[in-house]
Amino acid sequence: xxxxxxxxxxxxxxxxxxxxxxxxxxxxxxxxxxxxxxxxxxxxxxxxxxxxxxxxxxxxxxxxxxxxxxxxxxxxxxxxxxxxxxxxxxxxxxxxxxxxxxxxxxxxxxxxxxxxxxxxxxxxxxxxxxxxxxxxxxxxxxxxxxxxxxxxxxxxxxx
Numbered sequence: 001x002x003x004x005x006x007x008x009x010x011x012x013x014x015x016x017x018x019x020x021x022x023x024x025x026x027x028x029x030x031x032x033x034x035x036x037x038x039x040x041x042x043x044x045x046x047x048x049x050x051x052x053x054x055x056x057x058x059x060x061x062x063x064x065x066x067x068x069x070x071x072x073x074x075x076x077x078x079x080x081x082x083x084x085x086x087x088x089x090x091x092x093x094x095x096x097x098x099x100x101x102x103x104x105x106x107x108x109x110x111x112x113x114x115x116x117x118x119x120x121x122x123x124x125x126x127x128x129x130x131x132x133x134x135x136x137x138x139x140x141x142x143x144x145x146x147x148x149x150x151x152x153x154x155x156x157x158x159x
Contacts, residue, residue: 002039002051010058020101028150037141049076059155079137089126090156
């Protein structure tokens with residue numbers, strides 16, 4: 001399957017992230033570049049250029065924008081997704097992350113593990129929603145969807 005070779009997160013107009021949010025972004029970006037699976041299916045009977053792809057992610061006019069091009073910079077696809085299906089899961093994710101970051105400082109290991117399990121569950125739900133929203137537009141595996149969901153959360157943080 002094709003993959004993303006470069007990612008541009010359009011966060012220039014967002015407020016500075018907290019150290020925790022910045023760390024989440026760095027880890028997601030690193031993991032994405034290490035391994036990902038991203039392919040554009042043929043649409044309307046037209047062939048699409050094969051990857052690897054450059055991916056631009058942004059929030060514009062309250063919509064999540066995926067801007068996909070070839071490594072040479074030739075446009076392949078652009079799709080806009082409503083943010084509405086993500087709102088609650090992103091809110092839940094930020095709340096559980098805050099609990100997790102607070103717990104790491106003072107809580108017992110068993111409490112940290114319980115919160116981390118809940119955090120992973122919410123993260124998986126966000127990734128599932130992303131895969132559903134991308135259906136027919138882009139094909140991503142579970143790990144890629146999880147990492148992209150993290151980046152969507154980073155963009156939401158400022159918005």
